[in-house]
Amino acid sequence: MSQLGEIQQAILNDDLGAVASLDVPESYRGVTVHKDEADMFQGLESRDKDPRKSLHVDDVPTPELGPGEALVAVMASAINYNTVWTSIFEPVSTFKFLERYGRLSPLSKRHDLPYHVVGSDLSGVVLRTGVGVHNWKPGDEVVAHCLNVELEGPDGHNDTMLDTEQRIWGFETNFGGLAEIALVKANQLMPKPDHLTWEEAASPGLVNSTAYRQLVSRNGADMKQGDVVLIWGASGGLGSYATQYALNGGAIPVCVVSSPEKAEICRKLGAELIIDRNAEGYKFWKDDDNQDPKEWQRFGKKIRELTGGEDPDIVFEHPGRETFGASVYAARKGGTIVTCASTSGFMHQYDNRYLWMNLKRIIGSHFANYRESWEANRLISKGLIHPTLSKTYALEDTGQAALDVHRNAHQGKVGVLALAPEEGLGVRNHELREKHIDGINAFRNV
Incomplete structure (x- = not known):
């Protein structure tokens, strides 16, 4: 049996204590884009660029483990828009990010490679920890959030998202989660919710934390009870969490969707x-x-x-160019437009009279700091917020999974199995799961 096979069997047999004694393999399979293919879609419209052509499953060397880092055996991961952007090399090739990161230090030089292992979500088991890691050990079941920070300067010590060397793991760094092994910083790790399967636990990370900061945190819209919250794409990866946070926090969501099927999903979540x-x-x-x-x-x-x-107190923005003018107009006097993405285009236009004369605010919100991510994961662990997984693919089919997201042919989140051989594994707390099974399955088979 291969070294990865031994690790996989130990995890599947719940023999997590044996993980520390097993050898870490010299290589693993990871989903990659290749630097020499960065121009492969040149001249094509975004919609015509096919991630199935650019995403590869390669055998890649296991990276050296540095201080404050951890190697994780990845059981499952998920697709985010940043993986789609990586796969179609928009708005820029992510190899520019890796080159820039590689110039920072001898340790970060590891990331500047002719291939990029992608993915910004994972659930799995810690294999090894580097020097200086005290809170995690081999055998711990974990999920990872995607904030990569250095924190050597002062700017990030009030809010780590403001660190001058803040990056998104698996997008602006290498060795991401769409792989059998991933390299993360130890301060990316959080406990795996024990009532969820591997694929369910992997799916909330990026979008759940992003929605929490954008809508709930004081760094975002600071939503309060009774707020009317306009949510674009309310059944999608981001919007489905925003809808849950609005309902869970006593706000009134107004859910914007694009089909009767997506409207029905919002009703399942409790939106009216x-x-x-x-x-x-x-x-x-x-x-x-x-x-x-x-x-x-x-x-x-x-x-x-x-x-x-009533007009919206808060507009939860992420489509960008297509909707931003309407969002600025629709917000109430003194209201807030909070934006975290621009999936329909980055160059926004709006009528500034509706902003300044009505004292509205635009807030930029990008992912979340460790505390916000931890709180968002805690709510998942307690069954107060649920994963929105709708479909799961094998690692070999990541290109098709990314195409689904690229073409908006999905609901909620799309998962990817790595070392988990099938769906449905990894549940520890069956009692809590049974209590919330309808919420967990809300996006299944839609």
Whole structure:
């Protein structure tokens, strides 16, 4: 049996104490993009770029373990938009990130390679820890958040997201989670929720933490009870968590979706106020250069019809260019537009009169710090927020999984199995799972 096979069997047999005594393999399988293929989609529109052509499953060398780091045997991972961006080399090739990181120190030089092992989520078991790691040991069942920081300067010590060397693991660093082994910093690790399977536990990390900071944290919108929260893509990877946080925190979500099926998912989560933007026929842009303010007005009127005359206190933004003008218009006087992404385009346009004359605020929110990620994971562990996993692929089929997300042909989160041989494994707390099974399965088979 191979070394990875022995590690896999020890985990599957619940013999986690044996993990420390097993040899770490010299190589493992990881999902990669190749530096010499960075121009492969040149001249194509974004929608025509196919991740199945650029994402490879390669045998790669196990990286050297540095101080403050951990090697993790990855049981499962998940797809995020940053993996899609990596796979289609937009807005820039991620090899530029790896080159920049490689210049930082001799240790970070490990990341500057002609291949990039991608992925910003994982669930798994700690294999080894580096010098200076005290809170984690081999055999610990963990999930990882994706904030990679150096914290050698002062800027990040109030909020680690402000560290001058803040990066997203598996996107701006190498050795990510779509692999059989991953390299993380120890301060990325959090306890695996014990009522979830490996694939369920892997799926919340990035989006759950992002939604928590963006909506709940004082670093984001600082949502309070009774707030009307407009949520774009409310059944998607980010929006599904925003919807749960709004409901869980006593706010009133107004869920924007694009189909009756996605509207039904929001109802399963407990939302009542739903706008099917395709059924309503909203077209916020007349053409590539000009927006249609009349459509903003029609959209605002629809929101007020649902809320009994109230405009949103908070707009949960992530589509970007397509919706941002409508978001600024729709927010109430003194309201907040909080944005964490731009999946439809990075160059936003809006009518600034609606912002300054109505004292609205735009807040930029990017992932989450360790404390926010820990709190978001704690809520998952307690069964107060649920994973939104809808479908799971094998590691070999990661390209198809990324294509699903690229084409918005998915609901919630799409998982990927690594060392876990099948779905449904890894549950420790069956009593808590049974209590919340409907919430856990809300996105299944949709």
